[in-house]
Amino acid sequence: MHEVFLGFFSKRKKSVLPGFGLSMGFTTFYLSLIVFIPLSALLLKSFELSLSEFWQVVTTERAIASYRLTFGASFVAALVNLVFGLLVAWVLVRYSFPGKKIVDALVDLPFALPTAVAGIALTALYAPNGWIGQFFHAMGIKVAYSAFGVTLALIFIGLPFVVRTVQPVLEDVDKELEEASASLGANRLQTFCRVIFPALIPSLLTGFALAFARAIGEYGSVVFISGNMPFRTEITPLLIMSRLEQYDYAGAAALGTVMLLISFVLLLLINALQHWSNQRHGGVK
Numbered sequence: 001m002h003e004v005f006l007g008f009f010s011k012r013k014k015s016v017l018p019g020f021g022l023s024m025g026f027t028t029f030y031l032s033l034i035v036f037i038p039l040s041a042l043l044l045k046s047f048e049l050s051l052s053e054f055w056q057v058v059t060t061e062r063a064i065a066s067y068r069l070t071f072g073a074s075f076v077a078a079l080v081n082l083v084f085g086l087l088v089a090w091v092l093v094r095y096s097f098p099g100k101k102i103v104d105a106l107v108d109l110p111f112a113l114p115t116a117v118a119g120i121a122l123t124a125l126y127a128p129n130g131w132i133g134q135f136f137h138a139m140g141i142k143v144a145y146s147a148f149g150v151t152l153a154l155i156f157i158g159l160p161f162v163v164r165t166v167q168p169v170l171e172d173v174d175k176e177l178e179e180a181s182a183s184l185g186a187n188r189l190q191t192f193c194r195v196i197f198p199a200l201i202p203s204l205l206t207g208f209a210l211a212f213a214r215a216i217g218e219y220g221s222v223v224f225i226s227g228n229m230p231f232r233t234e235i236t237p238l239l240i241m242s243r244l245e246q247y248d249y250a251g252a253a254a255l256g257t258v259m260l261l262i263s264f265v266l267l268l269l270i271n272a273l274q275h276w277s278n279q280r281h282g283g284v285k
Contacts (some may be wrong), residue, residue, distance in 0.1 A: 039260065045253035057254045066236040069147060071262065073235075074215035075156035081211045082204060085162025092163075093170045105163070111158045114221025122153055122223045144229030150235065153221040158211030165207035166200060173199055205274040209267055216263055 046054060056064070090106055120126035126133040135142065136143050143149050173196055181191040219237040226233040236259055243252035 010135045032103040033174045041274050042253050042256050042260065046257045048250040049254055053255050058258045062230050062234070062253060063236070063239060063258075065231045067262075068236050068260070069150065069233065070216060070236040070259075071266075073147060073151040073154055074212055074218075077151050077158055078208050080151075080209050081158045082156050085159055085207060085211075086166055086204065087159030088119045088159070089163045089170055093167060107160050110160050115157065116224070118156060119153060119221035120220065121209060122156065123147070126152065126225065130229060136265070144228070145233060147233060149225040149227075150222050150229065153225050154215040154218055157218055157221055158215050161210035161214060162204070162207035165210065166203045168274070169195075169200055169203040202274055205270060209270040212270070213263065213267060215257065216258035224285050 006278055049057065059239070081242075088107065092100065092107075123144050124130055126136070126149060128134065128137040128144065130144070133143050143152065177195050178191050181195050186194070190257065219227045219235075219241070222235055226235065226238075228234055228238055236255060240259075241257050243249075243255065
């Protein structure tokens with residue numbers, strides 16, 4: 001009996017990595033302190049409202065208009081970044097040209113640049129009297145103080161997420177597979193669609209999810225270029241700030257809870273799609 005117990009204990013001990021308990025404890029504590037507790041506090045604050053009051057706050061015409069702009073512009077911006085982020089990553093990986101290091105560094109500029117500075121810069125460029133905006137204005141296209149301008153700002157801050165997610169995967173693509181595809185008679189487009197692109201799908205979905213999530217919560221760069229007009233260019237984070245300035249903390253928490261739930265569902269769907277893509281194309285499960 002003693003030998004059986006020792007054998008069971010030794011097997012159990014070998015099945016656990018050294019330091020697992022301590023590292024898992026720190027991980028759980030850190031996530032609870034940084035993520036779970038603040039989100040729980042948000043939910044609890046919204047519970048100060050009755051169900052009817054909560055529903056009234058989150059379904060006003062102004063709130064619904066802000067949801068539509070926030071999630072619609074974020075989705076469009078993430079789609080645009082999905083296409084052009086792949087193109088930028090492709091150029092940086094597959095081609096050598098003068099100033100490549102500078103271009104590679106400029107991709108990370110939205111990470112380092114304060115969002116308020118980005119908003120001021122974009123507004124100065126695309127305002128009706130701005131360097132670029134004046135040409136659009138002459139064609140009757142309004143960029144700043146419109147939904148177009150909001151989407152443009154979200155594209156600016158989301159591009160690095162796609163590029164930096166796709167770039168390392170593209171670097172690891174085995175070029176021998178491309179050569180084998182070419183030797184079998186495939187042209188460049190067929191090689192890209194059937195050999196390269198399937199390997200990039202999981203990273204593209206990850207980059208899309210990161211860019212989309214980043215855009216949903218963006219405030220600083222949008223608040224300047226949007227014009228903050230209710231029912232037209234007002235995003236939900238700005239509406240939440242308006243509630244906070246009125247000391248309506250429960251109402252702000254209610255709007256934040258809706259944003260949290262919708263974002264969680266959308267990201268869950270994207271992660272499920274990514275998991276399905278990993279399984280279908282032989283990625284890591």
